[in-house]
Amino acid sequence: MVTSMRPAQAFDDADRFVAESALKRHYGRIVRVELAEAEIRPEQELPDVVCVPICYWSEQGVEYVVFKLAEDRLRSWFVYPSGEQIIVEREFDDIDDCVTVTLRVQAAHAAGDGDGSPDALPPGRATH
Secondary structure: OEOOOOOOOOOOHHHHHHHHHHHHHHHOOOOOOEEEEEEEOOOOOOOOEEEEEEEEEEEOOEEEEEEEEEOOEEEEEEEOOOOOEEEOOOOEOOHHHHHHHHHHHHHHHHHOOOOOOHHHOOOOOOOO
16 A cells, blocks of 8 residues: 655756766766656555655666655665665665765675675775
8 A cells, every 4th residue: 555655855956966976986987877756665564655756776787776765864775686685774864975875885795895784884985
């Protein structure tokens, strides 16, 4: 069942620019970010599904998604071609931080560095 939660405003071109800038810092080139909406269940223990704005991109075989749960409330995850999904266990209030930490978590996970949790990553850690 889809419930009504106060809808977050859609991501806009300024959000896309910030996300693409973070990706350019990480990869050294432009990576296109797409904007859309998705139905998600924000609380795993509840059956309610909500429609939220998302931004997503794909790079090096990994699919990334940033969900806007509310204004200044972002979550992210990424999925490998094998279907393994990794949820970044932190909420963000800034899209630049969300994208940057998500990329760091993915790099740490791919390298086998600990659990890849955002709290385990030192500030300024190299992302590639």
